[in-house]
Amino acid sequence: MTSATTLRVVLVDDHQLIREGLRRAFDRAGDIEVVGEAASIAEALSALERLKPDVLVTDVRLPDGDGITLTTQVRAGNPTMGIVVLTMYAGDDQVFAALDAGASGFVGKDAPAEEVVAAARHAAANPRAFTARDLAGAMQRRMSAPAGPKLSPREREVLDLLVDGLAIAQIARRLYISESTAKTHVANIYEKLGAGNRAQAVMAAVRLGLVDDVKTR
Amino acid sequence: MWQIVTVAVLGLRVKSVFVPLVVRAGIILNFACVSVILKTTAGNNSSAAGGTTQFDRVTQTNILLAALLLLCVAALASLPLPSSVPPVIPALAETLTAAVILAGVTSGLLFLPYLTIPLFIAGLTAGLPAGMACAALASVTLIATIAATDTPGHPALNSNDTLIAWVFIFLAVPTVGAWIRRIRNEVAPDSEPAYADAHRLLSELHVVARQLSLGLDPRTLAAALAEDISAVVPQAQAVVLARSPGGRFVALAGDETPDEAETAIEDAWVGAHPVKREADGVHFTAIPVLMGERVVALVVVTTSVALDDASVRRCRAVIEQSGPRLASAMLFDDVRRLATTDERMRLAREIHDGIAQDLASVGYALDDIHRDSDPDVGQRVKSVRDQLRVMVADLRMSIFDLRAGVNDTIGLGTALSEHAQRIAGQSDLIVHVSMDESPKRLPVTVEVELLRIAQEAITNVRRHAKAGNLWLSVTVEPPRALISITDDGRGLKPGRPDSFGITGMRERARRIGAHLHVGPGPDRIGTLVEVGLGTEPTTIAPRPLPRATVTRGALTDPHGIPAYVPQQDSQTTRHGVAPVAEQEVTT
Numbered sequence: 001m002t003s004a005t006t007l008r009v010v011l012v013d014d015h016q017l018i019r020e021g022l023r024r025a026f027d028r029a030g031d032i033e034v035v036g037e038a039a040s041i042a043e044a045l046s047a048l049e050r051l052k053p054d055v056l057v058t059d060v061r062l063p064d065g066d067g068i069t070l071t072t073q074v075r076a077g078n079p080t081m082g083i084v085v086l087t088m089y090a091g092d093d094q095v096f097a098a099l100d101a102g103a104s105g106f107v108g109k110d111a112p113a114e115e116v117v118a119a120a121r122h123a124a125a126n127p128r129a130f131t132a133r134d135l136a137g138a139m140q141r142r143m144s145a146p147a148g149p150k151l152s153p154r155e156r157e158v159l160d161l162l163v164d165g166l167a168i169a170q171i172a173r174r175l176y177i178s179e180s181t182a183k184t185h186v187a188n189i190y191e192k193l194g195a196g197n198r199a200q201a202v203m204a205a206v207r208l209g210l211v212d213d214v215k216t217r
Numbered sequence: 218m219w220q221i222v223t224v225a226v227l228g229l230r231v232k233s234v235f236v237p238l239v240v241r242a243g244i245i246l247n248f249a250c251v252s253v254i255l256k257t258t259a260g261n262n263s264s265a266a267g268g269t270t271q272f273d274r275v276t277q278t279n280i281l282l283a284a285l286l287l288l289c290v291a292a293l294a295s296l297p298l299p300s301s302v303p304p305v306i307p308a309l310a311e312t313l314t315a316a317v318i319l320a321g322v323t324s325g326l327l328f329l330p331y332l333t334i335p336l337f338i339a340g341l342t343a344g345l346p347a348g349m350a351c352a353a354l355a356s357v358t359l360i361a362t363i364a365a366t367d368t369p370g371h372p373a374l375n376s377n378d379t380l381i382a383w384v385f386i387f388l389a390v391p392t393v394g395a396w397i398r399r400i401r402n403e404v405a406p407d408s409e410p411a412y413a414d415a416h417r418l419l420s421e422l423h424v425v426a427r428q429l430s431l432g433l434d435p436r437t438l439a440a441a442l443a444e445d446i447s448a449v450v451p452q453a454q455a456v457v458l459a460r461s462p463g464g465r466f467v468a469l470a471g472d473e474t475p476d477e478a479e480t481a482i483e484d485a486w487v488g489a490h491p492v493k494r495e496a497d498g499v500h501f502t503a504i505p506v507l508m509g510e511r512v513v514a515l516v517v518v519t520t521s522v523a524l525d526d527a528s529v530r531r532c533r534a535v536i537e538q539s540g541p542r543l544a545s546a547m548l549f550d551d552v553r554r555l556a557t558t559d560e561r562m563r564l565a566r567e568i569h570d571g572i573a574q575d576l577a578s579v580g581y582a583l584d585d586i587h588r589d590s591d592p593d594v595g596q597r598v599k600s601v602r603d604q605l606r607v608m609v610a611d612l613r614m615s616i617f618d619l620r621a622g623v624n625d626t627i628g629l630g631t632a633l634s635e636h637a638q639r640i641a642g643q644s645d646l647i648v649h650v651s652m653d654e655s656p657k658r659l660p661v662t663v664e665v666e667l668l669r670i671a672q673e674a675i676t677n678v679r680r681h682a683k684a685g686n687l688w689l690s691v692t693v694e695p696p697r698a699l700i701s702i703t704d705d706g707r708g709l710k711p712g713r714p715d716s717f718g719i720t721g722m723r724e725r726a727r728r729i730g731a732h733l734h735v736g737p738g739p740d741r742i743g744t745l746v747e748v749g750l751g752t753e754p755t756t757i758a759p760r761p762l763p764r765a766t767v768t769r770g771a772l773t774d775p776h777g778i779p780a781y782v783p784q785q786d787s788q789t790t791r792h793g794v795a796p797v798a799e800q801e802v803t804t
Binding site for chain 1: 484613
């Protein structure tokens, strides 16, 4: 619950100088109070339990785990707390990890302290609206990357025949390969699609758009 | 004097050959002396007549002869044998020859106890069954030789009882040996021989790696293999393929295989036996390179007529010979890559936890001071703060670079364009990316080196060039690749060409057999860094119109505003890269 008067913040970072710097920045803001600091996940969890702050500001790399896991854990129990992920790591993966974990904001450690303060304010007001610099760019990069399991051309052929309902022996004959080879291909397909049997493999293939829908009907 | 003795003893200890020989020789001489003394006293007692001296001389000669022959056997038996020979073989041989000598030579039977040595060794080294076999051999040989030579009145074996007693002794000795062997094996824990083996293998690997760093290069070995195949099958093109853990096949040597060969390749890999296919009059034969049961690589032979069975057999013979070497080289390459990756991760952690955090906290402190200071000082603090921000962003980038790499899902093109985007997002550089990447990929080890070279070149531009634009052009067409990085900055300063960065780039290029060119950019503006693999830069063939998927470009700047892009025609034609279907990318 966001207090009408002051924002209560807990800082989690294993570097004391970072915590001190941020604390000063928050103190200056006037309407924000740093109610607790923690240097590890264990400390953070007990501080959150005790203090019930409005906003959690956490580093990614911590001595006993990572801030992303902490974010997931906190978010699972508290949908309204603002969570700002602060990191020295660069790269889209970090941004998406924070987003997926349910963070409200993502700030690099090269950014001025004011940006952290601004992110904390935003997080308190909109805990489920994720903000980060270059989020749009990262999104676009992710869209252009290929996704899903990649089947080899031969595996595609075998999959098509599997979907058609052919038995292993028939597949082997159709493709002029030995039965054991066909079996290995099928096993590889199951593994790539995370399927345990033919029905699951067909389902997964349809879901991933690996086979034409028409064919399955 | 003592020193000499000590040195001699130490020397004997070190030379493991001498120990068994000295033991054997000692026993033989011992028995020779005892025999001579026994004979002399026996002769003196039995006859007071004048024949004594002659008898003694004959006996002594016989004893000497037997001793000499046995010494020869002992010397031969002491020679070290390769560990591949089972220990029972030398024991059997020694038993047989010694038994023949002992029974065949007059007075030889006085040395009968010598036979206990090979029997004991047989029991000790080869176990009870082998020891029993040796004992049986000794007994049979002895009895047969005595029967054949028919020497009546053998002093030692004048009754069957004595013979039977000796047979029992022969059976008892290897039993004792085998028993000691068992106790020794129980005492020594299993792990120690395992460690000893591991140490031996690692030492060998170390020596090999040091002496044959070139000889252990998978690409060189694969090229040699492909050449050997071409020699065996005339008018054939051979390609050596390896498979990455992600399941894609990459050419270690030779040109990429056409798509038609794809199914043959997969079937051969999965089935671990040669597979023949034909498509449009072109015949492909995929032959697995086996290491034991496991397929480690494939050789694809492309011919215009179907390969007959005899040719396939010849190819397999060639592959069988060089297969293990190639497999070891690939394994070694992988180990080296893992070690390098580990070290880079460690460095990244160190920078991340140390200097980067310290600088970030200084930045926060400056933010604090900035807000307290009057406008004039504030302006100066702000400029320091801005510089610091760039420095921390730089470190974040370095950490990212150290941790980043290519893997099975992220190829060279993707990794490089992501890197370029990051650079563009964090500096004032306008980055222009032109990407022409084939869906097929280079071996991961090669991609890693190319990525590092390009990263270093881009970092140099960002840090030193004071450039406004950076052009990154990537053409990957396995097994060839060409990457060029051009800027419009202040160019190379004298003394810079051999700075650390460039030395490192050269080393990386040499490692993968690529050529590196560093020089002034077009029209002597800025700097051009070019790294080419598989061919000279000007000889990369212009690709035919690539399919839509071949060209993957990206992206925009964080705010989605496209920047002005200068024409790049001059650059692309200079490299001989077809300008078709290139997608200009700007940030």
